Amino acid sequence: MHTEQSKNPMHGVTLETIVVKLVEHYGWDELANRIKINCFKNDPSVKSSLKFLRKTPWAREQVEQLYLSTFAAQTEVRKS
Incomplete structure (x- = not known):
């Protein structure tokens, strides 16, 4: 029995986990190139990014x- 949330690939994934995994995968410079926001460009940190992303x-x-496009294949594998 699957609910809508169990089908949602973001279910149970915190914003902090998303940011940390993207930084580990791309690094701050590439993340800033892919998503044009200052919190990834100027003195980036997970804490400052989370503060901005929660308000924006x-x-x-x-x-x-x-995150979904980068890790979608891994997410699907884990659910199987």
């Missing part, structure tokens, strides 16, 4: 989309 829905959406 459009930026959070871009970060979540990059």
